[in-house]
Amino acid sequence: MNDQVWFITGAGSGFGHALSRAVLAAGGRVAAGVRSPDTGAVATLREAGPGRVGVVKIDVRDASQVQRGVDRVADEFGRVDVVVNGAGRGSFGSVEETPDDEVRDLFEVNFFGSLNVIRAVLPVLRRQGRGHVVQLSSLAGVAPPAPGLGAYAATKFAVEGMNEVLAREVAHLGIGVTIVEPGDFATGFGRALHVTPPALDDYLGSVGKAADAFASTDPSLLGDPDKAAVAIIDAVRATKPPLRLVLGGDAVDAIGTSLSTRLDELRCWEEVGRGTR
Numbered sequence: 001m002n003d004q005v006w007f008i009t010g011a012g013s014g015f016g017h018a019l020s021r022a023v024l025a026a027g028g029r030v031a032a033g034v035r036s037p038d039t040g041a042v043a044t045l046r047e048a049g050p051g052r053v054g055v056v057k058i059d060v061r062d063a064s065q066v067q068r069g070v071d072r073v074a075d076e077f078g079r080v081d082v083v084v085n086g087a088g089r090g091s092f093g094s095v096e097e098t099p100d101d102e103v104r105d106l107f108e109v110n111f112f113g114s115l116n117v118i119r120a121v122l123p124v125l126r127r128q129g130r131g132h133v134v135q136l137s138s139l140a141g142v143a144p145p146a147p148g149l150g151a152y153a154a155t156k157f158a159v160e161g162m163n164e165v166l167a168r169e170v171a172h173l174g175i176g177v178t179i180v181e182p183g184d185f186a187t188g189f190g191r192a193l194h195v196t197p198p199a200l201d202d203y204l205g206s207v208g209k210a211a212d213a214f215a216s217t218d219p220s221l222l223g224d225p226d227k228a229a230v231a232i233i234d235a236v237r238a239t240k241p242p243l244r245l246v247l248g249g250d251a252v253d254a255i256g257t258s259l260s261t262r263l264d265e266l267r268c269w270e271e272v273g274r275g276t277r
Contacts, residue, residue, distance in 0.1 A: 001028035001233075005077045007070070009033035009060055009087035009117055012041045014187035015136055015180075015225055016086030022229035024049035031073040031080070033058045033087065033117075060087045060113030063120070070120040082236055083121045084134040085114040085159070090189055092214070093196025094207045095150035102194060103151045110155035111162075118166065122175075130174040132236050135163045139183045139251040143258035146210040147203075167243055178235055179244045183251030185223035190214055223248040 006023045010016030011032035020030045024045065029052040032045055037055045045053050054076050058069040073080060088110045091102060114135060125131030140149050141156025160179055167177035193214075198207045228247045235245045246252050266273075 001026045004028045004081040005031065005073075005079055006082045006084060007031040007033065007056075007073050007080050007121065008084040009058065009113075010136075011045065011086065012036060012039055013192075014086070014189065015182065015185070015228065016084065017041050017045070018187075018225035018229040019084060019086065019232060020045050020053075021048055022226065022233055024052060026233060028052070029077060030054070031056055031077060033060075033069060035059055060116055061108045063116045066113075066116040067120045070117070070124065074124050079128055080121060080124050080131060082132045082134060083117065083125075084136070085117050086134075086136045087113055087117075088136060088155075090193045091152045091196075092148045092193050092207075092211065093151070094148060094198055094200075094203045097199060097203070098151050098196045102196065103154075106151050106155055106194075107158070110152075111158045114159050115162065118162075122170070125170075125175050126173055128174075132176040132178065132241065133163070133166065134232060134236060135159055135177070135179045137163075137179050137181050139181055139246075139248070139254055141179075142181055143254045145183075145250075145254055146213065147206040148210045164243065176236075176241050177243065178232075178241050180232055181244060181246045181251055181255065182228060183223060183248030183254070184217070184221070185225050185228060185248060186219060187225050190217065223250075 001023065006028055008016050008020050008030060011020045012034040020032055023030050030045065030049060031054045032042065033056045034042055037057050042055055054073065056069040056072060058065050060066055091106050118133060137160050138156045139145055140153040141160045144153040163177050163179050198204055231247060235241055246255055
């Protein structure tokens with residue numbers, strides 16, 4: 001890793017924690033952005049990389065706090081080679097029934113939190129003339145796999161669009177962007193999911209059925225976040241890093257089917273579309 005500095009938000013759990021461990025194992029340094037520094041997960045990171053871990057307490061929803069955190073990372077480490085937007089949370093409920101405050105907070109964390117980090121770190125990357133942004137998205141940001149994920153999928157579609165455009169805006173500055181689209185992995189995502197159970201009988205056959213399926217998921221079928229972390233590192237270090245990195249066989253299959261279906265539909269209605277000019 002040539003002593004690379006990775007600034008990773010959400011480093012206290014899930015993909016952020018797995019990626020932090022993988023970077024340390026590969027010889028890199030980690031600036032771990034977490035909401036709660038005094039946890040066992042953070043202690044594990046310090047033990048895994050003595051002298052190579054800096055812990056930054058940040059809530060990505062707070063732009064000023066994020067800016068202070070990025071300034072501290074730049075001062076302490078001297079540079080930022082890779083920034084990973086790993087902080088985020090999930091939500092489950094029908095589009096009609098999920099409360100407004102739940103949807104808005106979901107966007108504050110998943111979308112505006114990512115935007116806060118990107119805006120704070122870009123001046124550092126631009127001064128360096130190099131760097132890489134890794135955005136954790138989801139299978140749901142391309143091909144939502146089930147009813148009940150409307151609000152969550154909306155946040156991930158939003159970060160997908162933002163980062164795709166960002167990649168075009170900063171490529172000439174030596175800054176790369178990779179959007180990571182994982183399927184189902186053993187990250188604890190399901191246990192931490194904010195759930196709005198269907199109150200209307202009309203949604204029992206769709207959202208309710210999907211909720212039961214989530215609850216009965218076989219853990220042995222979930223992907224390995226440690227393997228995903230290594231794949232992310234390999235992608236960033238590649239000669240030509242991908243704009244999108246799909247992780248997990250379920251995600252590869254579902255996204256492939258979705259793209260094929262969209263292309264078929266585009267061709268089916270192409271004549272109609274072209275006839276509107």
